[in-house]
Amino acid sequence: MKYQLISILVLAVGACALEAGQKGNPDPNRIAAAVVCQNVAIEVDDYGNASAFSIGKDNHLSPVDGTRQWLSINNTPVVEVNKANYTVVNSVSVDDSGCPTNTLASSTVVSNDGAVQIDYSHIVGDYGDGFGSWFMTATLTNLGEKQMRVCYYRYADIDLFGTPDNDMSSYTGSDPDTLLPAFRPMRDMDVPDQVFAHRTYVPRTAWAQLAYPALSDLIASFKGCQDLPRADRVLTGDYTGAFQYNLMIPAGESVSVQLEIGRIQ
Numbered sequence: 001m002k003y004q005l006i007s008i009l010v011l012a013v014g015a016c017a018l019e020a021g022q023k024g025n026p027d028p029n030r031i032a033a034a035v036v037c038q039n040v041a042i043e044v045d046d047y048g049n050a051s052a053f054s055i056g057k058d059n060h061l062s063p064v065d066g067t068r069q070w071l072s073i074n075n076t077p078v079v080e081v082n083k084a085n086y087t088v089v090n091s092v093s094v095d096d097s098g099c100p101t102n103t104l105a106s107s108t109v110v111s112n113d114g115a116v117q118i119d120y121s122h123i124v125g126d127y128g129d130g131f132g133s134w135f136m137t138a139t140l141t142n143l144g145e146k147q148m149r150v151c152y153y154r155y156a157d158i159d160l161f162g163t164p165d166n167d168m169s170s171y172t173g174s175d176p177d178t179l180l181p182a183f184r185p186m187r188d189m190d191v192p193d194q195v196f197a198h199r200t201y202v203p204r205t206a207w208a209q210l211a212y213p214a215l216s217d218l219i220a221s222f223k224g225c226q227d228l229p230r231a232d233r234v235l236t237g238d239y240t241g242a243f244q245y246n247l248m249i250p251a252g253e254s255v256s257v258q259l260e261i262g263r264i265q
Contacts, residue, residue: 040132048120065157151225211237
């Protein structure tokens with residue numbers, strides 16, 4: 001199993017009023033901040049997870065599963081980055097002084113065992129003509145005295161236009177825009193010209209896209225650092241996708257991880 005020092009990027013599109021659809025109800029205790037620039041908005045919590053993002057009136061993220069993260073540290077069972085397992089150091093702070101170019105947000109959390117700190121930064125931008133983006137950077141800092149092996153799983157449940165069961169997606173190891181791995185989800189019905197990207201800007205260790213809820217259930221079951229199955233290359237159904245990054249973080253040092261989800265045509 002290979003570990004690497006890497007930097008990744010997450011771009012995403014959209015968030016406004018949401019409906020739970022067929023996946024149950026959003027967590028009523030989840031506190032999320034609105035990060036808005038013109039017609040593009042996200043709702044993101046202190047733990048770097050989005051529960052909504054939209055361009056105009058169209059929401060493209062599941063309000064129930066949204067984006068999620070898990071870490072395995074030194075081959076221990078995976079732990080999800082959420083309120084149960086992490087303590088908030090700095091709550092989400094929003095700076096919209098740069099809009100209409102972009103709006104910024106940031107937050108910081110520390111694992112309850114004191115092993116790792118994660119600093120999040122977000123950039124939301126409206127590019128006009130129905131295009132927008134959410135850039136997220138997570139910087140993981142090793143708070144211990146020894147080198148740390150981290151397996152970091154970044155997951156997204158994308159429901160284009162608020163419809164969970166009529167997505168389709170392909171996976172490519174070389175996206176035409178970035179020449180790096182990417183998922184390309186689209187809606188399998190009346191908007192064939194609107195294609196989105198869920199992609200990484202650096203090499204990933206492994207990947208998977210599976211119909212909800214198979215992928216989140218799989219990651220949550222990992223008893224250590226296990227590789228995602230590198231499947232399916234073509235998916236029809238309720239899209240969820242994840243990238244895995246195996247990282248080596250020296251004591252007291254940091255690694256920045258970035259991902260992207262966004263409309264590309």
